[in-house]
Amino acid sequence: MAIFSVYVVNKAGGLIYQWDSYSPRAEAEKTFSYPLDLLLKLHDERVLVAFGQRDGIRVGHAVLAINGMDVNGKYTADGKEVLEYLGNSANYPVSIRFGRPRLTSNEKLMLASMFHSLFAIGSQLSPEQGSSGIEMLETDTFKLHCFQTLTGIKFVVLADPRQAGIDSLLRKIYEIYSDFALKNPFYSLEMPIRCELFDQNLKLALEVAEKAGTFGPGS
């Protein structure tokens, strides 16, 4: 999917809505024999590869599953500690799936707030008068587009670098927000958005954006 995720940040910097596409991140499953030739370490309640890049397994990848069963943080599905389990030669040969760790919702909250601050610093360090904050951030794997409304709400979209039409998509998301979140009498401002119609219409808009790339004036 060319659009990876959508974040909506309120004017205080808190995340009020988040959507991720379910595309599989880079994953690799391999069978290993004792001893493991990768160095694993525990970091942030996850078991990550610290050293030993090979065959699609990179530094920073997390242990996602052991013998087909998803791990639960640093514990296996049975409740044993992953590092202890993999340190025991009796458990080998073992099949481990590695991949980029998915973000937990706490991490998403922190990243949204971090972006809120970076947006402001980008405007402060500007060498030109009257600069806005960061509107587009480019890396080699994704492009982040941000639209800040006059009321301080930021709509952030992460997409493929080649995806076009994100500016109109951001305006469209703003329209959907004002139609289905703000006009909802049970929605309080600046609070997390829990409106079904908002979700539905957002997904429709994302599908349209991926296929066509542009929205008509009356859509």
Added chain:
Amino acid sequence: MSAPSYEESCPPPKNLDREKPKTSSPFQTQHSALKTVGNLPPTAYNSASHELRHAPARPRFPTPPRASEAWPRMRVASMTVHNLYLFDRNGVCLHYSEWHRKKQAGIPKEEEYKLMYGMLFSIRSFVSKMSPLDMKDGFLSFQTSRYKLHYYETPTGIKVVMNTDLGVGPIRDVLHHIYSALYVELVVKNPLCPLGQTVQSELFRSRLDSYVRSLPFFSARAG
């Protein structure tokens, strides 16, 4: 290919007190601004009656002017470099130069360097967490409504940061050249230049300045 200035391609008529012929051009409403501008070549109007012999329809200029701008100030898009920072892996600002900077940050220079370094450090970690796939080059650039910041980092942690106009495309190779042909050659290989501190070398400063001024997207006019 640079567009000719407006005055060259269509010099406005000298005297515009009379009623202009009704055309649908959007430029017709700006008589008073046109009065201040230069001469029409003499063949275009009848000198006896000071009237335009044939009222030339104003050529359709590609971009409609903003109402607040007078004609003489209509400018060709100029790309330019605002400033350049060089940081080492510990956050020490090794070098800073500016060419066209209209707005200072409002804080002392030392603090500005730290803020810039901190922002870049945070952006790098933000990007590595957010990225859906494994990254190779990492963070490349960001842009706001007025400027674009280009970033290049070497495996040793030397960061080259350049702020330019919005019209500038990817300049990773330029930043790489600044690192390899200027910083490495003139500073790292110089036994008298201590690493880890601000670069004092005048040769480095002048070579960097002339290199940046020679770039195709550098315009000497503060546009």
